Amino acid sequence: MTREILVLGAGMIGTCTALELSLRGHAVTLVDRRPPGQETSYGNAGVIQREAVEPYAFPRDARSLLSAALGLGLDVHYHPRALLAALPQLWRYWRHSAPARHQAIARDYAALIAHATTEHARYIALADAGHLVRRDGLRLVFRTPRALDQAVRDAERVQRQHGVRFVAMDAGALAAAEPDFRTRLAGAVHWLPSWGVDDPGGLVERYAQAFLQRGGRFVQADATAARPTANGWVLETDQGRLEGAQAVVALGPWSDRFVRGLGYRLPLFVKRGYHRHYLGGASVTMPTLDAERGYVLAPQRRGLRLTTGAEIAAIDAPLTPRQLTGAEAQARGLLDLGQAVEREPWVGSRPCSADMKPIIGAAPRHPGLWFNFAHGHQGFTLGPASARLLADLMAGEPTFIDATPFSARRFGG
CATH class of the missing domain: 3.30.9.10 (D-Amino Acid Oxidase, subunit A, domain 2)
Structure with missing residues (x-):
């Protein structure tokens, strides 16, 4: 996995994914229509909820x-x-x-939440963001x-x-x-x-700066316009064509619309x-x-x-x-x-x-496409831990927790 990776979406989940992949030596381009941390990740209570081991039940x-x-x-x-x-x-x-x-x-959810603060601590140190926490x-x-x-x-x-x-x-x-x-x-x-975090969007921005300082690239463009090709993924932008051998969907609430365009029907x-x-x-x-x-x-x-x-x-x-x-x-x-x-x-x-768990892992029918979305109320909390889990899967390495409960395959297809 040495060719370019496109990460679609620059909220907490996408930004952390881009940072984690860059830390592992990959060439990564992060794409969003707005700067990092300016959409869903901006508007929350700003709490890294280590206590949230049980997702909100209906x-x-x-x-x-x-x-x-x-x-x-x-x-x-x-x-x-x-x-x-x-x-x-x-x-x-x-x-x-x-x-x-x-x-x-x-039980599945708690296994991921258990690493929320420790994984954030790693990124907070990298981004020199302790003053926000x-x-x-x-x-x-x-x-x-x-x-x-x-x-x-x-x-x-x-x-x-x-x-x-x-x-x-x-x-x-x-x-x-x-x-x-x-x-x-x-x-x-x-x-x-x-x-607690004094500026939720600001913390995402600090993580994005750490990503850029390590050679990553951010392009402001409509990430939902990415399309598959015979060699990977392509996105036409005002700054030119972006191409990636692999792509990560981290579009938050816009993820459903994007993956539906590829034929997926997820709950x-x-x-x-x-x-x-x-x-x-x-x-x-x-x-x-x-x-x-x-x-x-x-x-x-x-x-x-x-x-x-x-x-x-x-x-x-x-x-x-x-x-x-x-x-x-x-x-x-x-x-x-x-x-x-x-x-x-x-x-x-x-x-x-519908089952309250995020979707993290390979897209079932598109080689080189990866999912990291549907975190509900806990995207801000789970950004770094989810990024680590996905990066393990993308590298084909043993995962630090069991990834099976978060696979899109749990819904069939």
Whole structure:
């Protein structure tokens, strides 16, 4: 594998893939229509979630399903047409969320998440990006004792099964840790090994700079225009023709459209999410999930970032920031939020698979084509670990974890 490799997509996943391949001595061109880290990877809570050993399951209790269907909570919002289009994949998602299936999926998922912070640490050192990273954890706050008790029991199970450390906080401990809270909450679960990032897009940019410093090339062009040839892959750009013996699809939420053009029918769908920054008010000491309200507050360079839950909508659909409006109202009851920085909120899409696991490995019917997408809520977390796994596969070397659970072949064809 000595000829040029094209990596299509410059989010966290694509940028890490390009960096990993360049570190292993390959000639790599990274391609995206926007600079690295400016699409989906820009808009997230900025948490490297080492604690996220169990992927988000589809709600299965009647109360949660009814709440989502009627739009009573902030966790989920949907556009009816997009919901209808996604129903086949959402049905599969619901089936995979059955307890026994979800437990098996979580075992595979946890094997990859276990390397999230160690692999990021390697890249952070290479990119001299330590100033962007806060290693003080992720806090989940709860308003009611009942919800807190259940969360502590779940955390104890995760710690016992996966070794992920946490601290349970009562109301007094949480009030002391977050003195700007206006409301006295029931308590919190503080996950210790997760890391916060002050500028998510900026961290991707630092990784991209490390890639360029090691001889990699970035070309700003429409990566979805790449096409197969008899000798590999070709992409016509304003800067000339790009050719690669191999190509990696790391297009995030645009991956489905691209691979469909090649004849693949994978169970993929997107969830949109919103964020907005606020200045001039209070803040939190670390990324904080208001678990019973479904939003995150994260201290970042541009201000206190407020992020929302999932919206089932087309990638290019008009903004409907109902969740953000509701989350802002809830957050203002919790602390002095300050003034919004952006006139309109940011919106982006998360690329999801029906079985909650990313797709990493060889394309079943196109030699020289590789997949690295469908990371759902955890693309930012899993970028370096996924890149390492794919690079092992591309080199034909033993993989550092079992790669079989992430192969596209699990869906047939």
